[in-house]
Amino acid sequence: MKYLALIYAxxxxxxxxxxxxxxxxxxxxxxxxxxxxxxxxxxxxxxxQGTSTATxxxxxxxxxxxxxxxxxxxxxxxxxxYLFDCANLDxxxxxxxxIPSAAYGxxxxxxxxxxx
Amino acid sequence: xxxxxxxxxxxxxxxISAAVRAHFGRLLAVLIKDIRDFQLAEDCLQDALESAFIHxxxxxxxxxxxxxxxxxxxxxxxDRIRRMRNxxxxxVEYGYLIELDQNAAETGDAQAxxxxxxxxxxTCCHPALDPKTRVALTLRTLCGLxxxxxxxxxxxxxxxxxxxxxxxxxxxxxxxxxxxVPEPEAWPERLGSVLAVVYLVFNEGYxxxxxxxxxxxxxxxxxxxxxxxxxxxxxxxxxxEGLLALMLLNHSRRAARLSGxxxxxxxxxxxxxxxxxxxxxxxxxxxxxxxxxxxxxxYQIQAAxxxxxxxxxxxxxxxWNEIVLLYDRLHQIFANPVYLLNRAVAxxxxxxxxxxLDALAPLAASLAPYQxxxxxxxxxxxxxxxTGEARSAYEAAISLSGNAVEQEFLEARLSSMGS
Numbered sequence: 053m054k055y056l057a058l059i060y061a062x063x064x065x066x067x068x069x070x071x072x073x074x075x076x077x078x079x080x081x082x083x084x085x086x087x088x089x090x091x092x093x094x095x096x097x098x099x100x101q102g103t104s105t106a107t108x109x110x111x112x113x114x115x116x117x118x119x120x121x122x123x124x125x126x127x128x129x130x131x132x133x134y135l136f137d138c139a140n141l142d143x144x145x146x147x148x149x150x151i152p153s154a155a156y157g158x159x160x161x162x163x164x165x166x167x168x
Numbered sequence: 169x170x171x172x173x174x175x176x177x178x179x180x181x182x183x184i185s186a187a188v189r190a191h192f193g194r195l196l197a198v199l200i201k202d203i204r205d206f207q208l209a210e211d212c213l214q215d216a217l218e219s220a221f222i223h224x225x226x227x228x229x230x231x232x233x234x235x236x237x238x239x240x241x242x243x244x245x246x247d248r249i250r251r252m253r254n255x256x257x258x259x260v261e262y263g264y265l266i267e268l269d270q271n272a273a274e275t276g277d278a279q280a281x282x283x284x285x286x287x288x289x290x291t292c293c294h295p296a297l298d299p300k301t302r303v304a305l306t307l308r309t310l311c312g313l314x315x316x317x318x319x320x321x322x323x324x325x326x327x328x329x330x331x332x333x334x335x336x337x338x339x340x341x342x343x344x345x346x347x348x349v350p351e352p353e354a355w356p357e358r359l360g361s362v363l364a365v366v367y368l369v370f371n372e373g374y375x376x377x378x379x380x381x382x383x384x385x386x387x388x389x390x391x392x393x394x395x396x397x398x399x400x401x402x403x404x405x406x407x408x409e410g411l412l413a414l415m416l417l418n419h420s421r422r423a424a425r426l427s428g429x430x431x432x433x434x435x436x437x438x439x440x441x442x443x444x445x446x447x448x449x450x451x452x453x454x455x456x457x458x459x460x461x462x463x464x465x466x467y468q469i470q471a472a473x474x475x476x477x478x479x480x481x482x483x484x485x486x487x488w489n490e491i492v493l494l495y496d497r498l499h500q501i502f503a504n505p506v507y508l509l510n511r512a513v514a515x516x517x518x519x520x521x522x523x524x525l526d527a528l529a530p531l532a533a534s535l536a537p538y539q540x541x542x543x544x545x546x547x548x549x550x551x552x553x554x555t556g557e558a559r560s561a562y563e564a565a566i567s568l569s570g571n572a573v574e575q576e577f578l579e580a581r582l583s584s585m586g587s
Contacts, residue, residue, distance in 0.1 A: 053344045140346035141296055142354065163343050 054095065054164035055136045055144040060128040061157025063102075080152040088134065093147060099132035128157050135164075176225050183229035184220050191234045192312025193397075195241065197284035200347055202268065203245050204261055206291075207337045210309070212248060216241035238281060242269055285310065286401045287347050289394075293362040294345050301336045302365045303372070308333055310397070311390045321372065321387055363411050363467065366394045370415050374422075388419050409458035410468030413451045417474035420447035432573040436483045448478045469498045488518035505534045513544050521551040539568035543578060555585055 067073035088094035108119040131153065138144040141161070148159045171179065192213075199209035216237050230236040246265050249258045292305040304322070307313045313321075319329035339345070350358040373387030395412040402408060424438040455471045473494045480486035495511035498504075508531055516524025525548040528541070535541035546561035562582040569575045 055344075138344075140344045140348075141294075142346050142348075142350065144344070145296070146354075161343075 056162045057134040057148045058160040059132045059153045061131050061153050062128045066156045084150045093136045095135040095137050097134035103129050180224035187233040188312045193285050193310040196309050197288040201284045206340050212241045212244040215244040286349050291347050293365045295361050303368050305336050366391050406458040406461040406463035407465040407467050409454050410471050413455040414471035416447045416451035417478050420444040432577050466501050488514050505531050521548040524548045539565050
């Protein structure tokens with residue numbers, strides 16, 4: 053089964069860029085990604101630019117309306133994702149728990165819809 | 169002798185409810201494994217039960233009711249899959265069911281059916297389901313309680329409970345919750361989740377906070393039955409034995425916990441001759457067995473505390489110092505201010521109410537909204553003769569209590585102090 057692991061964290065809760073903790077944090081990301089590849093479960097995975105770079109698009113009455121943001125003040129925001137191919141939810145939980153951000157924010161696991 | 173239509177119907181109903189009572193979990197567990205679909209397996213078992221009523225009413229129950237039900241449920245599954253829109257996706261299971269059906273010589277007694285209930289328990293108690301759902305699903309699938317019975321036990325509407333169960337089965341299927349006993353690396357955590365569900369079922373019955381008390385006691389019996397099943401399926405696990413011991417020891421006091429008019433009787437005032445001695449004996453021997461395995465755990469310690477009470481001839485003769493030490497150990501394993509509160513209560517009986525009051529002081533911040541904290545504090549102050557302070561502590565406790573029986577007890581204490 054395919055599972056999307058959505059990585060959420062509140063701004064300012066994870067190690068800051070430029071600190072030694074940040075290097076270790078990124079190192080842990082590399083290690084996790086290597087494990088996923090080695091075990092053949094990784095279909096994709098990316099980190100996202102912050103919400104200050106986000107644009108929200110809606111189509112209303114055929115017109116495209118764009119908005120700057122959304123900006124979240126203290127709420128957890130989506131910061132990245134992995135797409136896993138796993139045997140079952142237990143396996144997906146095991147791999148999601150290896151994502152370093154899970155120790156700061158949260159990871160939401162969603163099974164990918166299968167169209168019959 | 170010819171049985172009348174009514175008698176035949178009664179006989180069929182009795183045979184079906186006996187089979188449900190004894191074998192529902194086992195039948196469902198094996199069907200889920202065959203069909204690989206929780207909802208479909210339950211529907212087919214339900215079909216088989218309906219069909220049993222028609223056939224058994226006519227011809228009487230078959231020699232092996234459980235074998236009959238399994239074979240019929242599998243045939244119902246074959247039938248349902250054949251009619252499915254997405255038949256291809258179930259082709260493997262379909263072939264397997266046909267094969268099973270052709271090779272089914274005579275599925276003898278229940279013991280001949282593979283026991284897959286451990287998988288079923290771990291699936292129902294999966295941490296990806298919310299705790300109340302785990303409890304409801306376990307009662308439904310392992311214990312064979314009806315949705316109506318479960319709804320009544322939780323004081324929920326039947327619709328809400330039915331929806332909860334539908335959502336649970338949907339999530340199990342769509343989220344890919346495996347139908348499996350967890351890997352050794354996940355075992356302690358997952359067993360913890362299963363034991364927590366069993367203990368929740370027990371406490372739901374034991375708390376007697378609301379609802380018809382008969383049903384509630386039934387929940388205690390179901391929890392004890394589940395723990396026995398777990399122990400049978402997974403021998404040598406100290407915490408399973410510890411939990412069963414804990415429940416048996418607590419349940420042994422059931423007759424003494426409520427007075428004739430249904431009001432709550434605190435442990436201190438129990439008529440100890442009402443305690444169920446055979447339950448106590450079984451609990452104590454199980455606990456001893458568990459402790460000899462040197463796999464310490466929170467349920468074993470709680471059972472040990474319950475055992476100290478069970479062995480005491482009276483409230484005064486209880487080995488309170490031992491209870492204080494056991495709460496210390498419990499708090500070490502799993503830090504919880506409620507354990508420290510209970511420790512303070514034990515300490516007040518071991519070393520006097522002032523010692524209890526001193527031990528409470530550091531808990532005030534974390535337990536301020538917790539009724540038992542104020543009830544304990546009120547009790548210590550009352551025993552110290554500090555009536556004014558005791559009075560306001562009782563009032564605080566009463567205002568925080570959502571339970572009428574408990575409120576009555578606290579109010580009786582309050583008015584017993586006079587003005």
